[in-house]
């Protein structure tokens with residue numbers, strides 16, 4: 001495993017509300033403790049306080065000498081020779097030949113996470129775990145910290161890790177979440193509000209993991225307010241997305257209850273109703289135009305210049321009669337589902353998804369059912385992913401259940417809706433959608 005020399009160093013101290021939650025979970029009888037990115041040492045304090053009588057070794061690592069001097073000043077008198085400080089890059093310090101494998105009772109860390117996808121670390125999972133074949137992965141630094149920390153923990157040892165939302169929510173990191181569950185149990189996931197770290201827009205998470213053990217439930221807690229709320233997720237409920245975040249799991253539960261209580265709305269999986277194609281033109285555009293996210297203006301999809309200026313695409317990825325379009329990326333992308341009126345044969349950029357109903361005549365009923373869900377708070381949580389820059393994963397959209405029967409239960413409204421869609425009467429569309437939501441008791 002190699003550390004890229006351009007790796008940015010992030011050094012915000014761990015915010016107090018996160019340290020307070022960690023303090024509540026500190027185990028007793030810790031003999032060996034590690035903080036691999038110790039900073040000023042605020043995370044080790046509750047562990048030392050609780051275990052002062054028995055702790056034998058506290059290993060602290062930081063890439064910055066100045067941080068270690070502060071830790072030295074604060075803890076040397078208390079810990080004496082038990083405190084070991086290493087001015088090093090943790091990833092190199094813990095290289096696969098490290099003698100400290102399966103050594104620590106507890107590891108607490110708030111590793112650097114700068115959210116840059118261009119600076120990745122190459123690891124071979126064969127060196128890191130019991131995998132039998134060579135398997136190279138390029139991972140952000142916080143993921144390299146996680147994988148290494150798990151290796152350094154004793155069986156039944158505990159890891160406390162402060163992490164960005166990518167590990168907990170993103171599709172790309174499902175393999176890491178599965179790896180954690182294979183190597184032990186994720187006991188708790190705390191979700192902290194956006195900007196818990198001053199300059200981090202996304203939410204921050206605290207994961208508590210125990211090695212070499214199996215637990216049926218993960219306790220997922222939201223810490224947005226003093227009165228935090230929590231839910232238990234059974235491992236069998238993780239299904240294929242392995243999401244550990246409260247925001248998604250609570251929305252998903254409420255949504256499933258709604259589906260169970262309204263079978264008359266004929267809930268149908270989007271996968272059964274339409275196919276998704278990603279636009280064929282690589283963005284950003286050069287030369288000729290193609291339908292891009294900026295073509296969703298005034299709540300509908302339109303072209304501002306002459307049709308001749310647009311690239312044509314008569315393949316499956318170009319627009320056909322009856323297609324719906326949605327922004328694949330961008331803020332509130334889930335709220336951009338609209339009918340592609342008079343845009344047949346035009347190409348889309350790869351920032352746009354073309355949603356093709358399996359039968360053209362279903363277009364408007366699918367549009368209605370999709371928009372009723374997607375333009376709601378729960379819907380956006382179920383469909384959108386990402387931190388600041390949101391995006392839609394085709395798989396999440398295809399797995400979504402939508403109330404395709406709403407048009408049958410509201411026949412007059414649906415006739416008016418079809419008219420409003422075809423005549424691009426946006427306000428009428430929105431007000432009919434709201435009325436149907438109310439009539440159908442879809443409080444989302």
Ligand SMILES: C[S@@+](CC[C@H](N)C(=O)[O-])C[C@H]1O[C@@H](n2cnc3c(N)ncnc32)[C@H](O)[C@@H]1O
Nearest residue numbers: 011013014037039040041042062063089090112
């Ligand atoms: C978010 S801070 C940790 C703050 C600490 N928990 C506290 O509350 O004081 C991250 C720390 O990781 C250190 N760091 C960054 N890259 C590192 C690396 N590759 N190895 C070890 N430490 C690193 C930074 O110098 C910084 O002190």
